[in-house]
Every structure is written in C-alpha cells, then in structure tokens.
Amino acid sequence: MSAKWRIGIILLPVLVLVQCQVKELDWWEKTVFYQIYPRSFKDSDGDGIGDLNGITDSLEYLKELGVGATWLSPIFKSPMYDFGYDISDFYAIQEEYGTMEDFERLLQKAKELDIKIVLDFVPNHGSNESVWFEEALKGHEKYYNYFVWEDGVEDENGKLNPPNNWVSVFRKSAWEYRKEVGKYYLHQFVIGQPDLNYRNPEVVEEMKNVIRFWLDKGIAGFRVDAIAHLFEVDKTLFGGKYPDEPLAQNREIDPDNYDYLDHIYTKDHEETFEMVYQWRDVLDEYKAKDGFTRVMMTEAYSSPQITMKYFGDGVRAGAQMPFNFVLISEVSGSSTAAELKYALDKFLTFKPVDKLANWVAGNHDNNRVASRYSVELVDGLNMIVMLLPGIAVTYMGEEIGMVDGYVSWEDTVDPSGCNTDDPINYWTVSRDPERTPFQWNSEKNAGFSTGDKTWLPVAEGYETLNVEIQKSTSRSHLNVYKQLTRLRNEPVFRYGRFESVALNPDIFAFKRWHDGEIYVTVINLKNRDHTIDLTYFEHVVGHLEVVLTDIRSKKVPGDLLEASQAEIVAHESLVLKVVHTLR
Ligand SMILES: *[C@@H]1O[C@H](CO)[C@@H](O)[C@H](O)[C@H]1NC(C)=O
Numbered sequence: 162m163s164a165k166w167r168i169g170i171i172l173l174p175v176l177v178l179v180q181c182q183v184k185e186l187d188w189w190e191k192t193v194f195y196q197i198y199p200r201s202f203k204d205s206d207g208d209g210i211g212d213l214n215g216i217t218d219s220l221e222y223l224k225e226l227g228v229g230a231t232w233l234s235p236i237f238k239s240p241m242y243d244f245g246y247d248i249s250d251f252y253a254i255q256e257e258y259g260t261m262e263d264f265e266r267l268l269q270k271a272k273e274l275d276i277k278i279v280l281d282f283v284p285n286h287g288s289n290e291s292v293w294f295e296e297a298l299k300g301h302e303k304y305y306n307y308f309v310w311e312d313g314v315e316d317e318n319g320k321l322n323p324p325n326n327w328v329s330v331f332r333k334s335a336w337e338y339r340k341e342v343g344k345y346y347l348h349q350f351v352i353g354q355p356d357l358n359y360r361n362p363e364v365v366e367e368m369k370n371v372i373r374f375w376l377d378k379g380i381a382g383f384r385v386d387a388i389a390h391l392f393e394v395d396k397t398l399f400g401g402k403y404p405d406e407p408l409a410q411n412r413e414i415d416p417d418n419y420d421y422l423d424h425i426y427t428k429d430h431e432e433t434f435e436m437v438y439q440w441r442d443v444l445d446e447y448k449a450k451d452g453f454t455r456v457m458m459t460e461a462y463s464s465p466q467i468t469m470k471y472f473g474d475g476v477r478a479g480a481q482m483p484f485n486f487v488l489i490s491e492v493s494g495s496s497t498a499a500e501l502k503y504a505l506d507k508f509l510t511f512k513p514v515d516k517l518a519n520w521v522a523g524n525h526d527n528n529r530v531a532s533r534y535s536v537e538l539v540d541g542l543n544m545i546v547m548l549l550p551g552i553a554v555t556y557m558g559e560e561i562g563m564v565d566g567y568v569s570w571e572d573t574v575d576p577s578g579c580n581t582d583d584p585i586n587y588w589t590v591s592r593d594p595e596r597t598p599f600q601w602n603s604e605k606n607a608g609f610s611t612g613d614k615t616w617l618p619v620a621e622g623y624e625t626l627n628v629e630i631q632k633s634t635s636r637s638h639l640n641v642y643k644q645l646t647r648l649r650n651e652p653v654f655r656y657g658r659f660e661s662v663a664l665n666p667d668i669f670a671f672k673r674w675h676d677g678e679i680y681v682t683v684i685n686l687k688n689r690d691h692t693i694d695l696t697y698f699e700h701v702v703g704h705l706e707v708v709l710t711d712i713r714s715k716k717v718p719g720d721l722l723e724a725s726q727a728e729i730v731a732h733e734s735l736v737l738k739v740v741h742t743l744r
C-alpha cells in the first residue's frame with residue numbers, strides 16, 4: 162500500500178467526522194428555552210397579576226439574556242382552581258392576562274426580536290366550569306362523552322362511594338360525584354380538572370384542533386403538560402369497571418396521598434405515546450408547509466426508559482424534548498458528586514444516539530435551585546444546564562438566583578398546599594414559594610407591579626436580589642448567566658464530546674472537547690476546599706485558563722491553574738480552558 166493511500170485511509174474518517182459535526186443545527190437545537198410563569202412575571206396594569214402586556218414589555222430582557230425561545234405557562238381562559246392548568250376555553254385568553262390582540266402583539270414583538278413563543282398545551286383535562294362540562298351535565302351526549310364517567314359503589318348502609326380507590330395527584334379520591342348525571346367523573350388532578358376521554362375520537366380531533374388553532378397564530382410549538390396521565394386503562398378489559406390500583410411499597414404515607422398507590426392503570430399508558438406521535442404529525446404538517454420546525458416538550462416525571470418513548474418508537478417521531486428532570490427530582494444540595502454524575506448520565510445513557518438531551522433545574526412546580534441546592538450553587542447549576550451537551554431550559558428567576566419566597570398559610574393559594582388542610586406542614590408541598598413575583602428591581606413589589614397587593618407576596622430580600630442590581634454588579638448571577646448563553650454558542654459546546662467524573666465526594670467535573678479545544682468545568686458541591694488533579698481527563702495537561710467563575714470565587718478570567726494540582730475552594734464553580742492542547 163502506498164503512503165498516499167495510507168494517508169487517505171487515515172484522513173477519510175476524519176473528514177466524514179468533521180462534516181457531520183458542522184451540520185447546521187436547527188433553531189431549537191441550539192437555543193435556550195426560558196420558562197415564563199405569566200402570573201408572576203410582569204404586571205402591566207397594577208392589578209397585582211402578571212399579564213401578556215407585561216411579557217411583551219419585557220421581551221428585550223430575554224434578548225439581553227441570550228435566550229431565543231420562551232415557553233409560557235397557561236394563558237387560556239380558566240377559573241384558576243389550578244392557576245390556569247384548569248382550562249375552560251382552550252381557544253381563548255384569560256381576561257386578567259389580556260386579550261387575543263394583546264397576545265398577537267406579543268407574538269409580533271417576539272418575532273421582531275427573533276424570540277420563539279412556545280405555549281403550554283394541557284391535554285389531560287379541562288375545567289368543571291367549561292361549556293363542555295356544563296353541557297355534559299345537561300345531558301348533551303357529545304360533551305358527556307368528552308369526559309370519563311363511572312358509577313359509584315353503594316355500601317351496606319346504602320351510602321354511595323367512589324367507583325374505586327384511585328387517588329388524585331393533589332390528594333384524596335380522583336372521583337367526584339355529579340348528581341345531575343348520577344355518576345362520578347374522573348379528575349387525576351384537582352376536582353376542577355375533569356379528565357378528558359381520549360378513547361373518544363372526537364376528543365382526539367378537538368385537541369388536535371386546539372394545536373392547529375395556536376399554530377395558525379404563529380407559535381413555535383408546545384410544552385405538553387402532565388402527559389403521563391393522558392390515558393387510563395381500557396375498562397372494557399376489566400368487565401366495564403375501572404379496577405383498583407395496587408398499593409405502593411411505601412406504606413409510611415396516608416391513603417389520601419397520591420404515592421399510596423402504584424399507578425399502573427392511570428399513568429404511562431402505551432396509548433399515550435401513540436397520541437404524542439399523532440400530535441407530532443400535526444406539527445410536521447406545518448413544517449411541511451413553511452420549513453419551520455415546531456417543537457414539542459413533554460412533561461413526564463417518569464423513569465428514563467419510559468421518558469425515551471416520547472422521542473418516538475424508531476419509526477414514528479414524537480417530542481423533540483421529553484423533559485429531563487434528573488436535576489429536579491434526583492439530586493439536591495445534599496447529593497454527592499457521584500450521585501450528581503449518576504443522575505446526569507442517566508438521560509445520556511438511555512437517549513437514542515440521534516436525539517438531543519435537555520437540561521432543566523427548575524420550574525413552577527419545584528422549589529428553586531437556591532433553596533433546593535444552595536445559594537452558593539446557583540452559578541454551578543447554571544453551568545451544568547448550559548454547558549452539558551443538549552438543550553438548556555431556564556425557569557424565570559434562576560438566572561438571578563431567586564430563592565423560594567415565604568408564603569404564610571393565610572396567603573397560600575396553590576391547591577397542592579391548600580388540600581393538605583395542614584397549616585403547619587402545607588409548605589412542604591405548596592408550589593407558591595417558587596411562584597412568587599419576579600424580582601426586577603428594589604422598588605415597590607420588586608418592580609413586578611404598581612398595585613397595593615400582589616397575588617402572591619414578593620419574596621423577602623428582593624431589595625438586594627433583583628435584575629437591576631445584578632445588571633450593575635459585574636460579579637452577579639445574571640452576568641454569569643449571560644456569559645454562559647454566549648459560551649454555549651462556541652462550537653465546543655454545540656458539537657463537542659462529553660466526559661464527566663466525580664473526582665471525590667465533593668467535586669464534579671466535566672470535559673467538553675472539539676477540534677483541538679478542551680474545556681473543563683469544575684463544581685465543588687460542598688463546603689470544603691480541595692486540591693484536585695484534572696489530568697484524569699485525557700489531554701488535560703499543563704495549565705488551564707480560568708474562563709468563568711461563580712460570583713464568590715477569588716479567581717478571575719485569565720488566571721492559570723495547574724492541571725495536576727488545581728486548588729478549588731469550598732463551593733467554587735469554574736469553567737476552565739486547557740491552554741496547551743495536543744492536536
Ligand atoms: C369546580 O371545582 C371546584 C374545585 O376544584 C369547586 O370549588 C367548584 O365549586 C366547582 N364548580 C362547579 C360549577 O361545580
């Protein structure tokens with residue numbers, strides 16, 4: 162074999178590799194999605210409730226952050242028993258949030274700024290105060306069949322009891338009796354959220370029309386709520402009666418608690434995935450027309466095996482982003498570096514090779530990062546979310562390190578808290594603390610509202626923890642965040658390979674490398690100093706240059722660390738770049 166041939170054989174795979182890697186990514190593959198909880202973002206008219214005009218007026222802020230898309234929690238007409246997740250008209254805007262014209266202006270402004278708008282799609286249930294449900298109660302057959310009904314069971318004293326033992330996610334029976342029809346309806350969530358009947362083809366078509374209606378307005382896709390609960394078991398397989406669910410292993414908890422049962426008949430049903438693939442077909446009809454990809458992000462707190470099914474089944478495509486909740490559900494401030502690595506590796510291990518991972522550390526249903534981890538780890542968590550391979554999602558306020566607000570029992574409005582009937586322990590499940598108003602500045606109500614009362618109290622400490630102050634402080638969470646959104650545009654973070662390690666119980670580190678460039682991010686989860694050896698990573702030798710630090714670090718960009726003995730102080734988070742790389 163001639164030398165020329167040999168070089169050819171060596172170069173060929175390299176060229177193929179390079180070609181794959183410079184593939185132009187689609188908009189959603191490289192952007193950051195920023196979740197806005199509209200009720201708490203910005204109040205434009207002083208009624209104490211955030212609204213659409215408030216969002217429109219604040220879109221430039223998203224642009225400054227380097228965010229390219231936002232998903233909005235529900236803005237649709239609702240009696241607000243579950244703050245908009247109980248929708249009474251899927252085709253209309255909730256009045257206190259604005260009008261359809263306001264929404265169209267929001268879309269227009271977003272378009273000018275090149276920010277994609279993603280809406281929340283809540284397919285599992287409607288509202289007990291919707292026309293659909295009211296018609297059902299009047300005996301209108303079409304709408305009666307939109308919901309899931311079942312006969313009660315009479316006990317020996319003639320007392321009517323719910324059809325079976327199913328428990329609502331928000332505690333107590335998942336069945337509610339309606340004397341108008343003499344039956345119980347199913348509500349996997351609050352009583353005001355009757356489940357829709359997906360075994361009725363008219364419901365399937367209606368909900369596809371909801372998707373089409375908003376896509377026609379110009380939105381870029383949907384975040385799909387509570388998807389795992391869509392289908393219940395087919396009761397015809399059980400003699401026409403929904404069967405009891407078996408008891409879960411954990412018997413410490415009381416029978417009203419959702420976790421008391423093993424939800425084999427009401428969660429993660431096979432038909433649910435099929436429905437997701439059908440919705441993807443609808444999104445793709447739109448893409449076929451104009452070439453612009455509409456996205457779907459699915460919310461399911463399920464095992465990795467089940468989560469991956471939302472991507473597709475190998476033949477049919479599903480969601481581009483089945484949410485990866487490991488940073489929310491599986492690790493916290495008390496986790497070790499190994500536990501963090503184990504959790505992060507899960508999604509990467511199970512996901513199909515041709516799909517992208519996604520990372521999210523906070524949302525409107527879970528305590529804030531600063532409270533769930535620690536105030537010191539805010540920047541470190543943002544580094545993980547932004548610099549791991551895949552799509553980044555940020556819950557509003559995580560970029561400035563907002564903390565859970567204190568909401569007294571009297572001020573508690575979240576059904577998850579109220580339904581405990583427990584003025585002492587309600588806060589352990591209430592979602593109000595992570596929903597307190599966004600902290601814009603040090604003025605009245607943190608600049609969220611000019612009103613005298615806000616729907617939830619503003620969190621304490623906003624006078625020093627807000628956007629305005631962090632903008633004018635060079636070392637702030639906000640500025641770390643902005644540098645991260647810039648940094649992730651570098652080819653090494655877009656296309657680079659990934660390796661991670663728990664160097665000891667406290668230190669988690671990961672390497673990204675591409676085309677001769679190597680970055681190492683180091684996060685000290687605990688309150689102890691360490692000297693670490695980063696030459697563990699192949700080709701990490703000599704010196705590392707500091708690129709970015711958490712706000713408490715004494716190190717500054719440009720400082721050099723010795724790879725073989727780098728000193729990392731308590732709770733320090735650093736993004737480092739290898740100075741001398743072997744090409
Ligand atoms: C709807 O359900 C809520 C509980 O979530 C209840 O307070 C309300 O009275 C119900 N509305 C009607 C019209 O039944």
Ligand SMILES: [Ca+2]
Nearest residue numbers: 204206210212
């Ligand atoms: Ca308002």
Ligand SMILES: [Ca+2]
Nearest residue numbers: 356390391392
């Ligand atoms: Ca359901």
